[in-house]
Amino acid sequence: MKALQNLFDRIVQRVNINLRELDFDVQPYVQNLLSFEQLTKFYGFYGITPHHPLDFRFRRSNLAGSYFLGKCSTTNSILYKSDIRGDELKKEGDVYNFQNFQITLEADERIRIEDSFLFKTLVHCFSHDPETLEEFFITNTIALHDANIHGAPIDGSFLGPFATVDLTTMNDCIIGAYSYIQAGEVGHRKIEPGTIWVRSPDQFNFFYRHPEEELRRYIHFEAGQLPQGILIDFVEERKEDWQRLYEPVNLETIAVPESSSLDRFALIKPNTKIGDNVLISERAYLENAHMGKGANAQEHCYIINSRLEGNNVTAHGGKIIEADLAPNVFVGFNSFLRGRPSSRLSIGKECVIMPHTIIDSDQPIEIAAGSLVWGFNTSQADLETNSLPLEKLSKVKDGLSLGGMTFEGNGGAFVSGFRDRINHILEANGAFFDGLANSGHAQKNQNISFNTIQPYPDGEREGLYPTIIIRP
């Protein structure tokens, strides 16, 4: 196991070098997180379909539980339970619009992950950095439990648990637990836990920070300790269910319409119903869930005792429990929305729940149709300062403050930007498939070959893989 230990030490050292200006030592944060024993037991896997041209090159990586679906490279990168989704990579000749530039891609976009250490991390690839449209890099980065790197090339950074970097290029940053950053380009910053920051330079700036003490109950991470809190407990309580899934015994079978897809590594518990054009992604967890036409359950989300009427997006890591969602509700990354059996959470049509929103109440909550919702909410009263009609926001010209939220700039641009993106997500996921046209992931992911790969079982290289190259 010596080579695996060396690799780990090297990654920690490299990240510390990158973060030296911020005077941050990642060592005490990561030293007890990773069980090398555990790493050697896992198998990794990758999917092959006719729709995603592949070019994988893995070198010495420990790729436990991966799934890539498109061009890829790694070098010495540990990727524990990761999914590096390359199924939306740009192709040679595609034109990318950035401000006034129309940039034609010179080559197929590819992913490169060098000496990084990603721990139960999601990466969804599509570089939005106009300087590196052909390459999605994640070099010398450590990302912890359930962090997301979404369309965001990143280098030399450290992401805490449940942190998300979205449509952002990031260098040498420290992102606190449960922070969501969508900010264009960011370097040499330390972001406090629970920060929700959405910025489009020259257009708008949305800023909110979860109240420190309250957030601690949900997620809390200090040097020398393991992450703790309600979010961690929620995931840990369901750990055993997952083990069943990786023992390749068949689970309860479930009827899936021809226009929908259920990933072989999704977990479906009893009384779940799947409508047309529905996408259930890898490592989504559904229990007594009703998925209406065009709804999707993205990677690492949980939908429990809930009803989604249709065209609902549940983004990566979103958690929906004891809730009823009208059509076209969007639930952003890592949101934690929990009603109770006797006091359900009800969300009206076309609501946008911002990423990293917490709604957790033992009283019934109703959210009016067409609302934007954010922040920390344990009662209907909290929502008064943590939500706003989208209609109202779209008329804001110069900014607005409400509760802990500050908005600067043009509300119309913010709202239409969000609506465009939700529409794009539904389209890409196949929600608008009519039997012939508009196919997306729900249709294309129906029939994936999964190849499993295991590390050296013993010796110097125990826990590492041979170099693996896979080409079309």
Added chain:
Amino acid sequence: MKALQNLFDRIVQRVNINLRELDFDVQPYVQNLLSFEQLTKFYGFYGITPHHPLDFRFRRSNLAGSYFLGKCSTTNSILYKSDIRGDELKKEGDVYNFQNFQITLEADERIRIEDSFLFKTLVHCFSHDPETLEEFFITNTIALHDANIHGAPIDGSFLGPFATVDLTTMNDCIIGAYSYIQAGEVGHRKIEPGTIWVRSPDQFNFFYRHPEEELRRYIHFEAGQLPQGILIDFVEERKEDWQRLYEPVNLETIAVPESSSLDRFALIKPNTKIGDNVLISERAYLENAHMGKGANAQEHCYIINSRLEGNNVTAHGGKIIEADLAPNVFVGFNSFLRGRPSSRLSIGKECVIMPHTIIDSDQPIEIAAGSLVWGFNTSQADLETNSLPLEKLSKVKDGLSLGGMTFEGNGGAFVSGFRDRINHILEANGAFFDGLANSGHAQKNQNISFNTIQPYPDGEREGLYPTIIIRP
């Protein structure tokens, strides 16, 4: 599936070109053998251990059910249920003795299998061809059900079901069903079914042919038909057991001593006992089998209701049913040894059962210790002309005929050659391990990582694989 069909057609054409001088068309023999549907459903796999340096390169091959364990290459080669065992490949710097030559290997030996089509075929690699010690090639070859290619580079040939080519280099040959050829170098020959031919140029020549009509009941293969007979039925009757094995549900667990190994893809049915230093290889089938110390059960063998006292070799494809084997009995490739519950077959110590021997009797049979046995036997009486004390044979100087067997040359060289080989097999398989020294496959194969690979599930390339390269 078009690319798979094209590949198949191309292989058939290439073999026909190679066999044009023999005026042989393989097409009617193979056209109905292969279900393309079936091929797309299978997954292949390969083993990784720290003991076998690997360098796999698979290109477009359909590698259903493979397992390689060492350096390898393929190009467009269909390898249905094959195991290309590279765990005895020679290494750079090894010295190979051939006649008066001492040949030093310039590079690690590697395997190359180009446009071949191997169907449920075993290949065990170690080139004995002094002209190509660094490469074990199998180009443009079709090999059918349960054929063996054992230490035998081969090109442009066609092997019928249960045919074996052993320690031989072969070009453009047709080998009939159930024939065993160990003959140095052979080209442009057509070998009739049931031929047992063991030749060492300038030393000896052993020749026997199974009686045609009797052999037909056991294995029979004609153009336009599937192979038929008792051997095929025997395998087919146990087909369902195998399906359980590939559904990765755990079977009955069984105690395996620390010095022994049981392959994850071997099939163990109840009441089997495994002693020390025992090797149970991939796709061995054991039911109510007693495996004494140092016994081995090689790939594709069946041992049922039988007792092997120790240091017994059951070579690839050997079948032992209702039999008792004293210590140090050797059972050669594809032998079919079947007693009955009330009239068992008993084989004395240090017997050598020649490859492709049939003993199938409803009367009890006893074989004296130290016998060489061959040919077709359904009664004790048959053995009078199909066996000989090894002691007696070793004194033969100029040849001998007995029943249908003809022996020319030096009996001592034949007997000592066989004994050396058996000793080498036991040694290589770890039968002589003492807790520290003399480890072999039984000890080294204990902890293999198995990687499974699947073909494209759909589209033009359905049933074929992407190019896969795996390096240390």
